[in-house]
Amino acid sequence: MKFLRVAAAAVLALIGHTDAVSTFSPARPPAAPLAVRAPYLNVWLNGQTDGRPSGYLPGQWPSFWTQGFQGWQGFIMVDGKPYNWMGGAPGADNVDQQALKYTSTRTTFIFNAGGLVQLVAEFLSPVFPDDLRRQSIPFSYLKVSVVSLDGRSHHVQIYTDVSGEWASGDNSQTVQWEHQAGDGVRSHKFYRQNQEPFNEANDQASWGNWYWSTGDIRGVTYQIGQDTVVRGQFLSNGTLTGHIDTEYRAVNDRWPVFAFARDLGAVGGSGSASTLFTIGVAQEDAILFQGRGDSPQEVPSLWTNYFDEEELAPFFYKDYTYASQYATSLDSRIARDSIAAGGQDYLTITSLAVRQAFGALQYTGTRDNVQVFLKEISSNSDIQTVDVIFPTWPIMLYLDPNLIKYTLSPLLENQESGHYPNKYAIHDLGRFPRALGYPDGNDEAMPLEECGNMIIMMLSYAQKTGDVNYLRQHWTLMAQWAEYLIEDAKIPANQLSTDDFAGHLANQTNLAIKGIIALEAMSRIARLTGHNTVAGNYSSIARDYLGFWSRHGINRAAVPNHSVLQYDSADTYGLLYNIYPDKALGLQFIPQSVYDMQSNFYQTKANKYGVILDTRGTLTKTDWEMFAAAVAGPETKAMFISLIAKWINETPTWRAFTDLYDTNTGGYPGNQFTARPVVGGVFSVLALQ
Ligand SMILES: *[C@@H]1O[C@H](CO)[C@@H](O)[C@H](O)[C@H]1NC(C)=O
Ligand SMILES: *[C@@H]1O[C@H](CO)[C@@H](O)[C@H](O)[C@H]1NC(C)=O
Ligand SMILES: *[C@@H]1O[C@H](CO)[C@@H](O)[C@H](O)[C@H]1NC(C)=O
Ligand SMILES: CC(=O)N[C@H]1CO[C@H](CO)[C@@H](O)[C@@H]1O
Numbered sequence: 001m002k003f004l005r006v007a008a009a010a011v012l013a014l015i016g017h018t019d020a021v022s023t024f025s026p027a028r029p030p031a032a033p034l035a036v037r038a039p040y041l042n043v044w045l046n047g048q049t050d051g052r053p054s055g056y057l058p059g060q061w062p063s064f065w066t067q068g069f070q071g072w073q074g075f076i077m078v079d080g081k082p083y084n085w086m087g088g089a090p091g092a093d094n095v096d097q098q099a100l101k102y103t104s105t106r107t108t109f110i111f112n113a114g115g116l117v118q119l120v121a122e123f124l125s126p127v128f129p130d131d132l133r134r135q136s137i138p139f140s141y142l143k144v145s146v147v148s149l150d151g152r153s154h155h156v157q158i159y160t161d162v163s164g165e166w167a168s169g170d171n172s173q174t175v176q177w178e179h180q181a182g183d184g185v186r187s188h189k190f191y192r193q194n195q196e197p198f199n200e201a202n203d204q205a206s207w208g209n210w211y212w213s214t215g216d217i218r219g220v221t222y223q224i225g226q227d228t229v230v231r232g233q234f235l236s237n238g239t240l241t242g243h244i245d246t247e248y249r250a251v252n253d254r255w256p257v258f259a260f261a262r263d264l265g266a267v268g269g270s271g272s273a274s275t276l277f278t279i280g281v282a283q284e285d286a287i288l289f290q291g292r293g294d295s296p297q298e299v300p301s302l303w304t305n306y307f308d309e310e311e312l313a314p315f316f317y318k319d320y321t322y323a324s325q326y327a328t329s330l331d332s333r334i335a336r337d338s339i340a341a342g343g344q345d346y347l348t349i350t351s352l353a354v355r356q357a358f359g360a361l362q363y364t365g366t367r368d369n370v371q372v373f374l375k376e377i378s379s380n381s382d383i384q385t386v387d388v389i390f391p392t393w394p395i396m397l398y399l400d401p402n403l404i405k406y407t408l409s410p411l412l413e414n415q416e417s418g419h420y421p422n423k424y425a426i427h428d429l430g431r432f433p434r435a436l437g438y439p440d441g442n443d444e445a446m447p448l449e450e451c452g453n454m455i456i457m458m459l460s461y462a463q464k465t466g467d468v469n470y471l472r473q474h475w476t477l478m479a480q481w482a483e484y485l486i487e488d489a490k491i492p493a494n495q496l497s498t499d500d501f502a503g504h505l506a507n508q509t510n511l512a513i514k515g516i517i518a519l520e521a522m523s524r525i526a527r528l529t530g531h532n533t534v535a536g537n538y539s540s541i542a543r544d545y546l547g548f549w550s551r552h553g554i555n556r557a558a559v560p561n562h563s564v565l566q567y568d569s570a571d572t573y574g575l576l577y578n579i580y581p582d583k584a585l586g587l588q589f590i591p592q593s594v595y596d597m598q599s600n601f602y603q604t605k606a607n608k609y610g611v612i613l614d615t616r617g618t619l620t621k622t623d624w625e626m627f628a629a630a631v632a633g634p635e636t637k638a639m640f641i642s643l644i645a646k647w648i649n650e651t652p653t654w655r656a657f658t659d660l661y662d663t664n665t666g667g668y669p670g671n672q673f674t675a676r677p678v679v680g681g682v683f684s685v686l687a688l689q
Contacts, residue, residue, distance in 0.1 A: 024101075058094035335347055361403075361677070380431075627684050
């Protein structure tokens, strides 16, 4: 209660209107996704650092997940008076924001401009899990609609621009541009003059062409030039001149902006008028990859199999009706399923995760050999980190299990072609967008973690799709990893787990159980592929190890009993999230008593915003809490879900959905984990259904 009053007072003080407090539904997100479809199209409305609560678009610059501004300005002129509805440019009063709503694919703002018209800005980043042709296009929609509020008709003009900041993470780089019209669509195309394929500056791509487009329709004007000139033109006149400044220059040299205006004419008492914009980036080659060949090869963006570059913007623009309907049905499906499985609080969590999870994926390859590369956004930009794919995995199980194959494919190809010397599974393939692997075997070693993850995810793919041949193809490598599990899963050596911020530890109970479950999974794989003798061996070893684990991994003196963080360390505990795969794979290997024990125990350990990851600190991980919740009893599941939904609504974190937070304060430990795809793990509950 106290928190809410303070937050509202701050808004009133800063905005200066008594009616300017927005509603947020289903919650106030720490940051709102605006255009989030790929690692390089990842733009958010961050919360504020100056003490204002997050979620207000008027007057605020959208930013890339790194916090780098992405100039994106919106004005509306009503009967000759301009208002600002997005972006930090001066020259117009802000509209009043009345609502921010999010679904799985949309963030929608409702604004009031001078009490005269209502303006709705819908940011749609569709997700097409099973439609590779559409999913491969890294573009996003902005639809702006206007309706009269007072029953009278008003003259309305809409303005939007983007800056060169989208095309370079280094503002001293020269951008070049051209203006195009064709096929019913007008585009500003802009790009770094000095194209540097497979290089980044501040995590933004240093290559590729950006397209900012709208319909080539009545009432549209356009202009390219200095920010103050172009915006000044609209603010004074409501239209643009069509002038194209051709003095190509640095992003920050008299800031060139690429602008459209649309004169909607008279917007009357009943009808509504709207205009549509699209933004996206086209890179013919997306990834540099050390696969089968002797040396690394360029891997094309998947869209090159379906489109020429010039076709992308027109196709995407004209596909809006289909995309919007598809997005609505996906939103509804996720809403229906989430509410049935965990109520409105669960939907609050799942619907915030969808764009973020898919926004880390780069679709590449050919129709016959689709490879989806994943960026470990924010934690260090590794590419194809196995223990980042693993927590993301539940959303793949739920929306499209083929994604498991597409994301594991580069890892398997690299290791099966002799480019990795270690007997255990590789941790990642390098630094995005260069998947060069580790020919010297000097990756960040997480041997038990990654061997377990790979085997578990591979079996799950085959189970969901019936593609047993996949397991046959990769049998040799999986059998090699299983040998490592036999060596290490019973008494895990001193090593990192995925939670590497917590440091090295020997005998990690949670890590051991993953390896043991993976050995049982290996026995199922062996059976499916006709390796019947070893199937029995894997299974008996797994059972033997499980017995050992039960003796050393559980504190039976405590009331209630619980698993420990480290063997025989009675006072330690943590989230035993690695029993989740036993349920996800339907192994029925872990006794139900272990699930019940943990479920009861978590009930006794809830802090304000969750249950700690382990006794080394007060932090927790959203993904692992949801893994634990998914296999707990109904009350414990509901407890986790309500604590995480509460956290989303109240957290002082202000960047894209972090998966690492403090269970007491709800804040960041280090302001570091943000926009990571691992939030796909919140689909853990739905993946079991
Ligand atoms: C101002 O806008 C009107 C149309 O509303 C247009 O005819 C005129 O040329 C514009 N003037 C300038 C300087 O752009
Ligand atoms: C790990 O656990 C085993 C079995 O209880 C024990 O023998 C060994 O000393 C432990 N190692 C460490 C480093 O704690
Ligand atoms: C299976 O396990 C037995 C007993 O540990 C061992 O002797 C045998 O070599 C194993 N067979 C295979 C195929 O690994
Ligand atoms: C409170 C509780 O769960 N106690 C159990 C701990 O484990 C021992 C041994 O399995 C049981 O006997 C207790 O009932």
